[in-house]
Amino acid sequence: MADLTSKKCVPCDSKDIRPMSEQSANELLAQVQGWNLLSEGGVMKLHRSCKVKSFTKGLEFFQLVADVAEAEGHHPDLHLVGWNNVKIDIWTHSVGGLTENDFILAAKINSLHVEHLLRRKAVA
Template identity: 85%
Template sequence: MDDLTTKRCVPCNSKDMRPMTEQSAKEQLSQVHGWNLSTEGGVMKLHRSWKVKSFTKGLEFFQLVADVAEAEGHHPDLHLVGWNDVKIDIWTHAVGGLTENDFILAAKIGSLQVEHLLRKKPAAT
């Protein structure tokens, strides 16, 4: 399989673009370490969480993600829950499910250098 970080997202305005099947999504999932499949309201999405050091580190994290999303023209749903729980959901809103664009964006987000923003130990639950 191609390295997804070298690919570019394609515009979502094509009438031919369709959401991928769950089987296809499961096959692609191995290329985006740390991401999981979730289904919400019948829509399959990519989901991942991180624990950041502080609220402001969460905002810095989001800025790094925003820069990638803008460059790709493909935008995730960003959530800062509490003061340090960053959650990202990616799906192609235009088709109501997952496309290769989502995996490309997830791979690029996954390759960001964010270690300096993350907690060293998981937070107690």
């Protein structure tokens, strides 16, 4: 199986593209660490949240994600909740569910070097 980061998102305007099953989504989920499946209104989505160091670091994070999304032609929903809670939801809007494009984008977001923007987790 090819690494998702080496793949390119395909145009979503094809009538042949259908949302994947939950089983298929769970199989690909293992390749995008830190992401979870979320069902909202019957629509399956990829979801990830993290904390950033500051409001402006959240905006920097979003700009890096936006650059990847534009390059792929596949755009996530980005939320900055409060001053430092970043939430990202990805799904293929045109099919009302998940496709391989969503996992490709999630993998590419995971490959971004954003450690300098994120809050360190407290040691238990």
